[in-house]
Amino acid sequence: MKMVIDEIRKTTRRRVLIAAAVAAVMALPGATLFAGSAAEAADSAVIGYSGPLSGGAALYGRNALRGLEMAADDVNAAGGMDIGGQKVKLEIQSLDDRYLPNETAVNAQRLVYQNGARIVFIPHSGGILAAQGFNTKGPQKFIIGAYTSEPAILKQGNPLQMMIPPRYNALFKPYAEAAMSRFGKRLGMIPGTHAYAKEWTKGFSATWKEMGGEVLTDNAVDYRTTTDFSGAVAKALSEKPDVLFIGGPSQPTALIVQAAREQGFKGGFVIMDQAKPEEMDNIVPIEMMNGLVGNLPLEYYPSKNAPAFIKKYQEKYGANEEAVAEIGLNYTALMVFVRAMELAGTTEDPEKIMGALAEASKTLPADRNPYELTGVDAENNMASAFQMTVVENGKYVPLPFK
Numbered sequence: 001m002k003m004v005i006d007e008i009r010k011t012t013r014r015r016v017l018i019a020a021a022v023a024a025v026m027a028l029p030g031a032t033l034f035a036g037s038a039a040e041a042a043d044s045a046v047i048g049y050s051g052p053l054s055g056g057a058a059l060y061g062r063n064a065l066r067g068l069e070m071a072a073d074d075v076n077a078a079g080g081m082d083i084g085g086q087k088v089k090l091e092i093q094s095l096d097d098r099y100l101p102n103e104t105a106v107n108a109q110r111l112v113y114q115n116g117a118r119i120v121f122i123p124h125s126g127g128i129l130a131a132q133g134f135n136t137k138g139p140q141k142f143i144i145g146a147y148t149s150e151p152a153i154l155k156q157g158n159p160l161q162m163m164i165p166p167r168y169n170a171l172f173k174p175y176a177e178a179a180m181s182r183f184g185k186r187l188g189m190i191p192g193t194h195a196y197a198k199e200w201t202k203g204f205s206a207t208w209k210e211m212g213g214e215v216l217t218d219n220a221v222d223y224r225t226t227t228d229f230s231g232a233v234a235k236a237l238s239e240k241p242d243v244l245f246i247g248g249p250s251q252p253t254a255l256i257v258q259a260a261r262e263q264g265f266k267g268g269f270v271i272m273d274q275a276k277p278e279e280m281d282n283i284v285p286i287e288m289m290n291g292l293v294g295n296l297p298l299e300y301y302p303s304k305n306a307p308a309f310i311k312k313y314q315e316k317y318g319a320n321e322e323a324v325a326e327i328g329l330n331y332t333a334l335m336v337f338v339r340a341m342e343l344a345g346t347t348e349d350p351e352k353i354m355g356a357l358a359e360a361s362k363t364l365p366a367d368r369n370p371y372e373l374t375g376v377d378a379e380n381n382m383a384s385a386f387q388m389t390v391v392e393n394g395k396y397v398p399l400p401f402k
Contacts, residue, residue: 044089045081045347047072047334048111048120048142050104050127053096056224056249057124060326061096064123064147067330068092070313071338074368081338084345090338093117101126108135112142118350119337121145121330125196128153128161136160143350145333147326149273150196154379160350162357163381164333165325168200168273171295171388172207174401175270178293178390179243183268185213188241190232190256191272192223192248200272204245216241223248233259247272250279257292258284267291268390277389277396278322289391296389298328298370300396309370328370333382335368336361354380 049068052061072090075081080089093115097103104127111117120135122128125148135142136158144161146153149168153161187208191201197220205215216239219232226232233256236244246256246269253275260269268291271277278297281289298306299322309331313323337353339360344352361376361383371384389396 043080043087044091045083045341046091046093046111046115046117047337048108048115048117049092049094049122050097050107050111050120051094051123052099053094055098057099060249061099061123063324063326064121064330065092065094066317067327068121068334070316070327071331071334071368073316075335075338081347082342083347088347090334097127099124099126101130104128105130105133108142112140117142118348118353119143119145121147121333123147123326123330125150125153132156132158132161141350143337143353145330145337147330147333150199152199154381157379160354161380162333162336162354162376163379164329165273165382166384166386167381169203171273172204173211174388174399175293176204176208176211176213178388178399179268179270179291180208180211180213182390183291184242186240186242187213187215187270188236188239188244189216189218189220190229190236190244190246191218191220193220194222194224194248196274197223197248197272200247200274201245204270208245223252226252229256229259230263232256233263233265236260237263237265241267243268243270245270247275249274250276251283254280254283257288261288268293270294276322276324277391278324282322285394286391287394290394292389292391294389295325296387296396296398298323298325300389300398301371301387302398303370303372305366305370305372308367329382332364332369332371332373332384335364336373336376336382338368339364 049065051064052058069092072092076089080087095107097107108120108131111120120142128146131144135144146161147164149165151167151169191197208215219235221232246253253271271294273295277294310323314321340353340356341347343356343360346352357376361373364373373384375383377383388399
């Protein structure tokens with residue numbers, strides 16, 4: 001974990017220093033007045049977003065952005081936020097960082113100093129770690145809306161950050177229990193080779209062993225470039241596993257499931273949270289996914305708030321569009337910040353907004369809370385009645401856990 005963080009920080013340091021120089025220029029009296037007065041005088045508040053909007057992760061970045069845009073549209077349609085008796089509308093400003101942390105650092109500075117954003121959403125851990133280097137310093141502090149399940153982002157104790165999804169190490173034990181109790185203790189390995197997959201693999205393998213399981217040979221493949229997974233699957237199945245650990249983007253993950261079934265595998269699957277079951281079942285028949293353990297699609301949540309959210313999303317973007325976690329959780333997160341700004345009576349003061357976060361997360365209206373958020377924890381990680389699933393007889397079965 002430390003090597004991953006150090007590598008990210010090393011590669012981004014140069015761009016962060018450049019960005020800090022920009023911040024120093026903006027600290028001059030005239031520049032500060034320009035950056036601040038526009039937001040103070042306007043009847044709108046800018047929410048920034050830096051994420052991948054091109055390249056291989058573009059769909060992921062688009063989904064995260066759609067959640068924010070949908071939340072802003074709903075707030076504005078209702079007349080805007082009530083900030084000290086004044087109606088203030090939301091404006092989303094987005095920039096493409098191509099999933100590159102150094103680009104995130106530059107984008108975040110631009111969104112804060114040129115566009116007046118006081119909250120910047122970032123949907124990848126490398127970009128979040130880069131922004132942590134300066135979001136609490138300089139002439140203008142800002143809040144990071146951190147969309148990643150990577151627990152490393154909490155190690156810095158950044159006071160101006162809210163982590164949105166559950167941290168992935170909270171999934172290890174319940175995932176392992178669900179798979180091991182149904183299929184057995186021999187774990188075959190076909191993980192991805194990217195940094196996020198390596199950390200997931202390391203943590204989940206350790207948990208599996210601690211619970212008395214056996215971890216077999218690591219047959220890691222690059223999910224981003226591989227198109228034929230039959231060889232890796234054959235190697236893994238040659239060791240007679242009870243469960244296969246897999247995961248990367250949804251499409252290649254689904255193709256591994258297909259290859260395993262076609263080669264006669266009857267056991268279960270544990271998938272990393274990067275893969276979405278509701279996207280996978282558009283690629284392979286859900287019956288092939290029987291025994292799969294992963295995150296429960298929002299559509300199947302035992303939540304009174306979820307159906308209306310999904311209906312609204314599909315009316316806006318199309319009946320065949322899936323309201324995946326990136327959409328629903330970022331929507332909820334922005335609604336939490338909206339409520340916090342209203343309670344704090346400001347769109348400009350990051351510390352006051354963060355100070356109102358706990359109360360905001362507990363008093364969110366039902367129609368703005370599809371995941372039934374119940375609060376934020378001591379590290380400002382959103383807490384909800386999160387659900388995992390196991391696919392049984394071609395159906396998603398909810399498995400709640402804390």
